[in-house]
Amino acid sequence: MGSCFSARIRADGPRQEGPSSRYGSIDERNTSSRRSFSPAPLTPRKDSGILESTNLKSFSFNDLRVATRNFRPDSVLGAGGFGYVFKGWIDEHTFKAAKPGTGVVIAVKRLNQEGLQGHKEWQTEINYLGQLYHPNLVKLVGYCFEDEHRLLVYEFMPRGSLENHLFKGTGHFQPLSWNLRMKVALDAAKGLAYLHGPEAKVIYRDFKSSNILLDANYNAKLSDFGLAKDGPKDGKSHVSTRIMGTFGYAAPEYIATGRLTARSDVYSFGVVLLEMITGRRVLDKNRPNGEQNLVKWARPYLSSKRRVLQVFDARMEGQYSTSAALRAAILAIKCVAKEPKYRPTMDQVVKALEQLQLQEEVQKHHGTCAEDYSGKVVSYSDPSPSPISA
Structure with missing residues (x-):
């Protein structure tokens, strides 16, 4: 291989x-x-x-x-x-x-x-x-x-790409706040959910931060459809195709087999969500050994309530509640699950992000920051066990 x-x-x-x-x-x-x-x-x-x-x-x-x-x-x-x-x-x-x-x-x-x-x-x-x-x-x-x-x-998308705002952070491109990052994540998730839905039935295959563009109001839109493929037809579970995409964002099972599914896009979404949470590139050879691959480095932190906040972008400090951070971490780690069947659908991702946004609005209205107003993390139907431990 x-x-x-x-x-x-x-x-x-x-x-x-x-x-x-x-x-x-x-x-x-x-x-x-x-x-x-x-x-x-x-x-x-x-x-x-x-x-x-x-x-x-x-x-x-x-x-x-x-x-x-x-x-x-x-x-x-x-x-x-x-x-x-x-x-x-x-x-x-x-x-x-x-x-x-x-x-x-x-x-x-x-x-x-x-x-x-x-x-x-x-x-x-x-x-x-x-x-x-x-x-x-x-x-x-x-x-x-x-x-x-x-x-x-x-x-014309006047605010450029998400990649530039995450990783340049100077001059024309300013670091995005927590709320803006979650807004961009939700917008991008809605775009992917539409592509996977019954009207389009398309696998995007090249979801990454440089392909997410922002308009003047920070509304996010997916661009660059040169690698898009029609989804599986006639009851088939996948599309067999040449392995294409960008290293680091492509799902491991797709790289290994060439079998493309909508869950391959979900993995890529999870990687971008990790980039938004951490402020780190998916691959960065300038970092020490053990930190160069974002998914491998972040996975142990995201699985622990005590350590999860250690990976969050310091530029967002004080902008999010602990419960919101945990929700985002849970969603990210589910999306990058090694087994495709344990990843949520994009419709489920949209729902989770909408609930996170609602939670933030309610907490802001009531002046609560430390814990979730409902006392529990929003979940969705999924066969995988809870990825967050104490």
Whole structure:
């Protein structure tokens, strides 16, 4: 398994310094961790392979060139394996290029022809985001398919990615408060729950902090659907596929077998929830041995009521109650359970986060902080035993 694993999902290499990613839809950290693939065929298609049912604007390359001021370097929002993301402006009625500072702000992702992520992922993203609509999915406005040019046009997310707010924490990106982190977690969970639900039946496969974007009001939306897959059909329990994703976020059973299920996304959600709780990256080779892998390091702490608060991000100190912290820890450790059957569904995750938010509101109203107002931790139906011990 080792050689097969290293060939398909590779750990992040040294971080490359480049344009700061304020938009965040391009993963800056893992240009070597993803490769293009052949998505399951969808019909009917246009000649370009785009679903005919997509309700997207087809842009000319010249319009996007003008909208981004000829893809000027000072318009760059981020960079990654796909290419660059540029800031641009278009008229809200005609969709033609507008002067900077007028009309509607957009983010334009331009495919690098020499990049690892190619036409297939570009096409997959169009086919999914062209059909899926939810408040917690980033809106795809349109695309450009002209000669050798492949571009995607998104709504602009002014506060960038969750990753930047968690791990940069200076200048443009400020550390998020406990309440904002739990709000972002709930928003992202709702997005995943929608994807897993009966309307979409999609496995996201690339859930990570760099793919969670924030609007001006810190509403979170999932972006980058290049690795998305249709869920299992005809009574099957899983989808067998090439192992794709980002090292550290991918579920262990998926890495071992290539069998993809919705619970694989739940594991990835748990990893991101751990990042929000601890303020640590999923993989950090700059930390001492034993602390470089977030899940392995945090698991013993999360299993103990006496030690759990030791792993919480010090920047949030005093912002949460002990009972809220325990609820979040319980949820995180359930999501990253080694056995998929012990993980909650995303609907259960949404319910748990809503209850946590309700608890915080009630405690604030009554001025209680030390313990849960109900005297017990909210739970949900799950075959696994309680993961928190004294």
